Amino acid sequence: MAKRPRRRSDQTLVCGWCSREFLPATRGRTPKWCSQVCRQRAWEQRRAARSGLVAVEIVQQVVEVEKVVQKEVVKRVEVPVRPSRHNWPALLAELTSQLDRGLVYDRDLPELATHLSGVLQVLERRPGYQRLMARSRSPWRR
Ligand SMILES: [Zn+2]
Structure with missing residues (x-):
């Protein structure tokens, strides 16, 4: 599996529970929640939703990532060649x-x-x- 690219460090995400902006770590899975507390609350709500008690809002977030691009540079180098009988x-x-x-x-x-x-x-x-x-x-x- 390809390594997950590093997220740009200057971007904030919006918490799926409390809607506050937060700075996620640049590595790892893209977090949906700002804190463990919000994560827990959201999990409880999802559990309740599964039993048909409440509706759940699903938020999709756009995250920019830093991608390392390997660039191939072709360089022309003159190499002295020993002439053969044809030359x-x-x-x-x-x-x-x-x-x-x-x-x-x-x-x-x-x-x-x-x-x-x-x-x-x-x-x-x-x-x-x-x-x-x-x-x-x-x-x-x-
Ligand atoms: Zn939150």
């Missing part, structure tokens, strides 16, 4: 384009050149790469 051609093409359009600072060029020559060195060492390049260069394949 490299487009990334390198983008690098080429940015270099060509002068979008890369001169001071960053030496470091880029170092890494690019490293890429080429590693490529040359790969047997698979050598095989593919040899095949595409061989004249009898065309």
